[in-house]
Amino acid sequence: MAETRLPAADWTRREDLAALVAALDPAGEGLVRYVGGAVRDTLLGIAVKDIDMATPLEPPAVIERLKAAGIRSVPTGLAHGTVTAVLADGPVEITTLRRDVSTDGRHATVAFSTDWSEDAARRDFTINALYADPQGLTVHDYFGGLADLKARRLRFIGDAEARIREDYLRILRYFRFQARFGSLPADAEAEAACSALAPGLKGLSRERIASELLMLLALPNPTPTVARMAELGVLGVILPEADPAALPPLLAAEAARALAPEPLRRLAALLPADPLLAEQIAARLRLSIAQRKHLALVAARTSPEEPARPLAYKVGREAALDRLLITGSDTTPLDGWDIPRFPLKGGTIVARGVSAGPEVARILRAVEARWVAEGFPKEARIAELLSEEIG
Incomplete structure (x- = not known):
């Protein structure tokens, strides 16, 4: 089988990364590889935001080698083997190869390893278990991730139910990655496992659920995925009040105005027009005070909605825009208009x-x-x- 190499990208040419690799693997023994999103996204031609590296070196050795090279490090997750190198062009997380010792559906107890395939086996999806050598950019694929990436197929590594029982958040991660990278029809085994084990989401922290939900809603078109989550009984576990049918008209309105995705607006659209209920849901999801206030303001929408400018004066530009978009009202009066201050004292x-x-x-x-x-x-x-x- 032909060897796959990572296409050269801006981030692969970073001088500070080359210095980091030299510090960790001065003799070129293959002690460090790029892993995960940076490899996956570069293969897809997508801009890379975060760079992660894996190494058989344990955290004390990583810290020692970075210190010797004059590279500042931060012990961001020593219990799980992660050290962050602070570089000029952005931080890089370096994590020791690991294997799971035990899991409880929320957290994993890990042991360090020197086996690359063992580290790959504990990851969630095949497309996230791709590694690349910094020197020749050769890609290492242990579970068919390259073929899945080419086919836009999202699969769990190994048994889908087993992967989910290790961490139930993988259900939501599955749907987020499916919306971003997958194609339809989706993997039947993955969907069946997500549906069967959806009640396990109740044991997760609300913050983790909210984070995944908002990341999903921030994608260009989460509509088919949200609808599928509802069909499979997953959405009803984390957001029983949601109405997936509210998303298509909102996304159409956003597209007509060339607006960037706004996850909180889309969350507001999914919820009933009930300010008190919106506040309760926001509190349940542990959203920030500002996010809670915004959801409540948008949930006070009416149909038909108030005229755009008086509404913006009353509730603020952002909340008014969201209410107008959700209700299918005219937003053009807000174009180029600044909310005036009432001058009378x-x-x-x-x-x-x-x-x-x-x-x-x-x-x-x-x-x-x-x-x-x-x-x-x-x-x-x-x-x-x-x-x-x-x-």
Whole structure:
């Protein structure tokens, strides 16, 4: 079989990476390889964001060799064999070859190894178990990942149920990778295992589930995958309130305006138009306070929705845009428009002879409401509105 080599890419030419390889493997004994996403994405012609390396060297030896070469390291995950090299053009994670000793569906206890195939066997999917030598860029494939990558086929390594029982998050990772790299029809064994073991997702932390869900929704077109997750009973475990039918019209609206994917907007579309429920779901998923507030604002949408500019003035540009897109409303009034500031202050009303107190607040609210309703006119009109309210 012909040898496969990694195509030369910008990241493979990095001088700081060459220095890192020289520090870890000065004699060229094959003590380090690129692994995972960087190899997979380069083979697909996709820009590489993160670079991971694998080595039979154990963490103390890695740290010692980096120190000798003047390369700063951070012990980011020593229990799992990971040391991060801090390089000029970006950090690189270096992980010792491992084998699983025990798993509980959430975490794994590992032992270090010197066997590359043993390390590959503990990874999730065949396309993620590809390694490449830094020197000649020769690709090492232990489980048919190259053929699967060419066929756009996503398969678990070995028995799908066994891989999932090691870490139930692999169910969600399967669907995310399927949406990004796979083709249809999907692998029947993988889907059957994900469906059968979906209840195991209940034992995972909400943060891990939310992270995977948002990464899936950030992909260009997660619609078929989300619908399939619902059919297989997976979506109902992690987000029973979701309506997959809400995604296609939203993605069509995004495409019409050439908008980049926004995962929180897509999550909001999946949820009912119920602010209280949206807050509860956001809290359940352990989302940030800002994300919770945003979901609640978008969940307060109405159909038909309010006009674009008054809505943006009330809830902010981002929330207004999301509500308009989800409800299929016109967003063009927001193009090139900056939300104005209401210029009237309470002091101006007091100077007109109104006693400070509730009446000032009432007049402010009344003038502001009419100002918004009239399309945010200039200050001369605000003065007229004020006179009318005082009069």
